[in-house]
Amino acid sequence: GSGKAAEIAETAARLKAEVVVFEDDLSPSQQRNLETLLNVKTIDRTQLILDIFASRARMAEGKVQVELAQLQYLLPRLAGKGVELSRLGGGVGTRGPGEQKLETDRRRIRARIARLTSELKELKNRRHAGLERKKEMNLPVVALVGYTHAGKSTLFNALTDARVEVRHRLFSTLDTITRLIRLPHNQQALLVDTVGFIRDLPHHLVESFKATLEETIHADLLLHVADASRPDLAGVEAAVRSVLESLGVETRDVLKVFSKADLVAGHPRPGLYVSAKTGEGLKALREALALKLSGERRTRLVFVPRGRLGLVPLFYKEGEVLGRRDRDGGAELTVSLSDRAFETLCRRLS
Structure with missing residues (x-):
């Protein structure tokens, strides 16, 4: 209530606080009203997390994700005309997506969100390609x-x-x-x-x-x-x-x-x-x-035919070769292997 807000305002003034952070999420109207009552920058937990994320992002995808989340958070908090988001530069509760001035026109903010969403989709596609390459590494x-x-x-x-x-x-x-x-x-x-x-x-x-x-x-x-x-x-x-x-x-x-x-x-x-x-x-x-x-390792007897001898080093790489006997132009291996590695190598042999 108003009594608690007055108490917080008094504490903030005594401590010369620059920012008041609320643990609970604040609605746009709550945030505006509290900022007016407290006469100090007021943010909630979500905005604080976004500020920290903004200072940590290093790679393109992380930066895009942070800016997108910030704009989605800020859009409903644009109250009236002429409110500039450029004040979001620098410090806890004030770190925004970029140092440049951001247009307050909701249409432009939505357009920026759409562009970032598209950019994130493209980065996601690249990540998928990277995941496919990792799968190929088996x-x-x-x-x-x-x-x-x-x-x-x-x-x-x-x-x-x-x-x-x-x-x-x-x-x-x-x-x-x-x-x-x-x-x-x-x-x-x-x-x-x-x-x-x-x-x-x-x-x-x-x-x-x-x-x-x-x-x-x-x-x-x-x-x-x-x-x-x-x-x-x-x-x-x-x-x-x-x-x-x-x-x-x-x-x-x-x-x-x-x-x-x-x-x-x-x-x-x-x-x-x-x-x-x-x-x-x-x-x-x-x-x-x-x-x-890989599960439990088992000792297995595997015959590698003449045409597949190039795969023998993989058995040494993926498991522990306990014995080898060359016969019929190929190699008979006694090898300790996991189920996963055994199935993979058998597919290569077939």
Whole structure:
């Protein structure tokens, strides 16, 4: 009510606040009225998230997604004529899509939204082409998912020897990054780092970022990274499940791992614990990934005929060759292979 608004206004004035942020989403009229009452820039949680996203986007797709989400958020908040959006340049609650002045005419904003939607579709098509190329590599895809600041990028670097930027801040990864990961028994996979999730992610943000998260949807396995040191772990895990469900992601094939094991005493919950800092649990995690992706390995007897001898090196690459006997112009191999690798190689032999 007005009494609470007056109390907030008094606190904001005393603290010389430049921005007041409300945890709940505000309707356009609520935002305008509160800004008038408080006499200070007033934003809600969604706009704050968009501001942070805007400062994190580095790649073309991420930038387009952020601008599109911002414009969709701002369109119903254009009140009357002559209200300029150019004031959206610089600082929390004021970071907008670009530094240039934006036309306030709703028709032009809608036209910009249409152009961005078309551009995002084109970028999505390119991403699909990239996904097809990855399929041709015949490597399983593992997508890292988890709450923001769970340590996904640090773990990603530890598993792939990559140098993905790691900062102690929210949403430091906004663009998806893919690297090759080597697993036990000559197995390989593609590991994808994705944007961190948060509680109650606004619906239009989920829609805008579906393209970026598409690799999560099509992954063979989700590696759910949970910060073992968080006191509110149960709530955070529920938030991750909620976002995955809203994306339409099947959550059957999920391997959960607790990160930052060096920050907790013992293992308070059953499961796999790792520390990218000390290296604890990384070997066990690689073993678990290999087992989850390919199932149990079996020893098999395979005959490679003369015309297919060029495929023999693949058996050494994909499995463990325990013995070889050359006969009838071909090679008889005793090899330990996963079901997945065996089926793939048999298709190549036929």
